[in-house]
Amino acid sequence: MENQMVWQDEYNIGVEVIDREHQRLFKIINRLLAYDDDKSQWACQEGIKYFKTHAMKHFTEEEDYMASIGYEGLETHRQIHRIFRDSTLPALERELEETGYSPDSVKHFLGVCAGWLIGHTLTEDQAIVGGKVSKWGSLLPEEELDELKKVIVQQVFDMFRLESEAITTAYGGEKFGQGVYYRLVYDAGDDLRQEIIMVFEEKLLINTVGRIMGLETGKLDVMLVNAARYTARQFVERVLEHFPSPRPYALKEENLISYEQFQGTFERAKPQVSLLFNTSGSGYFAYCVIAPHLLEKGTVTPIQADNALEEIADYLARRERDAGRPKVLVVDDSSTVRVAMRSLLEKDYEVSVAESGVAAIRAISLDRPELVLLDYEMPVCDGRQTLEMLRSEKAFADIPVIFLTGRSDPDVVRALLALKPAGYLLKYLKPADIKQKIDELYQKLCG
Numbered sequence: 001m002e003n004q005m006v007w008q009d010e011y012n013i014g015v016e017v018i019d020r021e022h023q024r025l026f027k028i029i030n031r032l033l034a035y036d037d038d039k040s041q042w043a044c045q046e047g048i049k050y051f052k053t054h055a056m057k058h059f060t061e062e063e064d065y066m067a068s069i070g071y072e073g074l075e076t077h078r079q080i081h082r083i084f085r086d087s088t089l090p091a092l093e094r095e096l097e098e099t100g101y102s103p104d105s106v107k108h109f110l111g112v113c114a115g116w117l118i119g120h121t122l123t124e125d126q127a128i129v130g131g132k133v134s135k136w137g138s139l140l141p142e143e144e145l146d147e148l149k150k151v152i153v154q155q156v157f158d159m160f161r162l163e164s165e166a167i168t169t170a171y172g173g174e175k176f177g178q179g180v181y182y183r184l185v186y187d188a189g190d191d192l193r194q195e196i197i198m199v200f201e202e203k204l205l206i207n208t209v210g211r212i213m214g215l216e217t218g219k220l221d222v223m224l225v226n227a228a229r230y231t232a233r234q235f236v237e238r239v240l241e242h243f244p245s246p247r248p249y250a251l252k253e254e255n256l257i258s259y260e261q262f263q264g265t266f267e268r269a270k271p272q273v274s275l276l277f278n279t280s281g282s283g284y285f286a287y288c289v290i291a292p293h294l295l296e297k298g299t300v301t302p303i304q305a306d307n308a309l310e311e312i313a314d315y316l317a318r319r320e321r322d323a324g325r326p327k328v329l330v331v332d333d334s335s336t337v338r339v340a341m342r343s344l345l346e347k348d349y350e351v352s353v354a355e356s357g358v359a360a361i362r363a364i365s366l367d368r369p370e371l372v373l374l375d376y377e378m379p380v381c382d383g384r385q386t387l388e389m390l391r392s393e394k395a396f397a398d399i400p401v402i403f404l405t406g407r408s409d410p411d412v413v414r415a416l417l418a419l420k421p422a423g424y425l426l427k428y429l430k431p432a433d434i435k436q437k438i439d440e441l442y443q444k445l446c447g
Contacts, residue, residue, distance in 0.1 A: 011121050013129050017065060021058040022121055028054060029114050032106070044101045048109065052089065059085065066128060077124055079142045083169055084116060091165065118358060118389075138270040145169045149275060151242045152287055155235055156279065160208045164279045171276035172359065173266035175352060175367035176284045178202040180225065181262045182232050186240065186249035194240075194249065197262060197288045198232050204283025225312045229254070256315040260342065263353065265290050325350040326442060327367070331360040331386065332375040332404060337427065341373065344431050345438065357386030364396055370446050373425070373438070376405040376416060387419055400445040402438070
């Protein structure tokens with residue numbers, strides 16, 4: 001295994017007991033990454049056990065420090081530690097055991113742990129010292145999320161005889177392959193309103209609803225999506241039945257939405273529930289509960305009895321048109337820039353956005369773009385560090401990256417060019433000029 005994690009000064013949060021243990025965990029992962037593929041299973045087991053021991057020690061020390069300073073986000077932070085300890089690690093260890101510690105499963109274990117460690121250090125740990133705001137401060141308590149996970153897993157089995165497992169309780173809205181995004185709004189009056197979005201990987205719908213219907217086309221059509229819509233509604237209502245409310249919820253609106261509209265919910269609001277599930281190879285799905293009014297009024301057409309088939313046909317036609325467009329990921333900490341770039345490019349490109357370098361790595365892992373437009377100057381994890389992380393992964397190293405910058409002074413330009421990106425763009429150019437340059441660069445790099 002060749003890749004090594006590079007410790008950056010920006011990972012330090014200024015608390016010695018936390019920074020010291022972060023560096024130690026980085027070193028342990030690097031030692032494991034340096035193992036040759038023919039190392040014994042025993043050596044891998046011992047190395048992974050050593051990593052776990054130090055990770056658990058670090059969690060305890062970090063939580064003790066947060067308690068000592070009266071950190072108000074302690075319970076949320078503790079919950080994230082518990083999710084990693086009690087859900088993520090056991091799932092990875094099962095994979096190691098089932099494969100006899102194969103090189104691929106060891107790489108998968110280390111990749112997930114490294115990604116989690118970097119992301120957690122740059123977001124939640126920075127929040128301890130006021131350097132970042134926690135993204136997950138509005139999640140339901142862990143006990144309620146655990147109960148909801150159990151209900152959903154049981155419903156998946158009851159309806160489809162399919163085993164499923166919650167991968168994370170902090171799904172950030174990343175894309176996972178071709179997806180179908182279905183929004184339901186339920187109302188019980190007196191502000192008792194739930195907006196639920198279910199996201200299905202296309203192959204999951206084909207493997208479940210399509211199989212039940214006996215369809216053999218292997219692709220979505222109007223009949224399958226319509227059946228999936230009613231099945232998803234039945235699924236959600238069965239889940240709601242397990243959580244009594246003072247009055248029954250009534251369905252007020254349903255929509256099929258685009259990925260951009262779905263992703264916009266994570267731009268504008270923090271979810272109370274954001275669960276991502278895997279179904280043992282049949283596909284992924286997400287179950288998200290969002291605060292009201294996340295979609296701008298009028299951006300989607302409500303599905304009703306007299307327009308359902310027409311709306312579904314239009315939805316599938318839009319997906320078909322969109323499928324042929326090149327995928328571009330825009331990474332910028334400014335929501336204004338993200339919105340402007342999406343508006344500028346979405347006619348000719350399938351545009352995804354990420355607000356940070358860590359979010360970009362996550363997005364690329366789930367849905368590889370053909371081109372990345374990367375802000376050079378971002379807080380915490382800047383463009384240089386993000387590019388280094390991309391290049392350290394063989395699977396991502398060949399993705400063309402174009403830097404976005406608002407500065408053209410010689411020192412900045414020299415620093416940009418020294419990193420050997422595929423190109424760079426100045427943000428202050430006219431929109432038409434930016435679009436033209438992106439088109440030209442795309443044709444040169446990917447056309």
